[in-house]
Amino acid sequence: MASLSPRLVMLGPAPGTHGAIAGLIEIYRERGLFKRWPIEFVAASGEGLKGTLRAVRNFALLLLQERNLAVHVHAAAGAAFWREALFMALAAAARCPFILHLHGAGFERFYDEAGSPGRHALRFFLENAACVVVPCESLRTWLRGAARRAQVACVPNPVVALEAPAAARQPNLVLFLGKLDAVHGVFDVLEAVSALRPAVPDVRLLCAGDGDRAAVARHAESLGIADAVKFTGWVGPSGKRALLESAAVFALPSYDEALPTSLLEAMAAGLPVVASPVGGIPEVLVDGVNGFLCAPGDVSSLQRLLRKLLIEPNLGARMGAAARESVRLRHAPERSLARLEALYAGIGLTSFGVPAAHKPAN
Secondary structure (H helix, E strand, C coil): CCCCCCCCEEECCCCCCHHHHHHHHHHHHHHHHHCCCCCCEEECCCCCHHHHHHHHHHHHHHHHHCCEEEEEEEEEEECCCHHHHHHHHHHHHHHCCCCCEEEEHHHHHHHHHHHHHHHHHHHHHHHHHEEEECCHHHHHHHHHHHHCCCCEEEEECCCCCCCCCHHCCCCCEEEEEEEHHHCCCHHHHHHHHHHHCCCCCCEEEEECCCCCHHHHHHHHHHHHCHHHHHEEECCHHHHHHHHHHHHCCCEEECCCCCCCCCHHHHHHCCCCECCCCCHHHHHHHHHEECCCECCCCHHHHHHHHHHHHHCCCCHHHHHHHHHHHHHHHHHHHHHHHHHHHHHHHCCCCCCCCCCCCCCCCC
């Protein structure tokens, strides 16, 4: 008798959890991935220690009850990676193929700082995965050196393009959407906005995201621009869309990135952007064509480029339109999901034969 085709267990953050991975999985759901494939989702994080222990128990029971499983593990760099490693170790022990999906920046530093045992363990998971999925070519290049036997596939994260009405844009409103810390360049944005005020007196900065809000607020106060800076905290999908539709310019002068979702969402909304040429950002952002690139820490150039986009709205509109088209061509959900689904088929999964119900890219 022929063996039944395997089911897939997807491990990731609980629904409603903050972060790009939870948002990505929500797009998977909205675009019908869970209806087309035999996927069972297990919340491996986002519900505290008890939630993680419950997830480990449930996953172990699945492996005991049904050996014919495949696994899709979403993981970020840092200490939390070792939590996901536990699930991968269980899958490997049960001889279940697993896809390791890497998200965010910091893997190079994480690998370097892990020490010899940690690097050996990390290399084990990378090289024993049926496939390692990365969001950008820069991360694939690093993996070729860190784990030469790893099977790596680049699958751009899906991003939905927005048709933001021009009338909704608020002149001279700069948006920062990301973690409020030095690594993501928020303090450099404050410095640039402060330097902008003589030329653009009504410039405002909106900071959206988690992080050290108090430190950012203190720095704004020290620069004398506290009245021009507002904070929203973390925002959900609808709130994020409203911010992207209302801003005039998006700034993310990070020091370390893979390919940030917030940047792609800003580009997809037709916002002109200024970002750093780090990680996979130069793969989507062509300087002077669909945005501007600015070296990390170069506050003078950041201020100059923001000023140019604010005082030349026609330039910003052209760059925003080009940015939106760039994201549509590379990151449209139907394109991204087709690549992921080809990987599922490659490890032996069989779809339900339900037609893809993707919404067409705008």
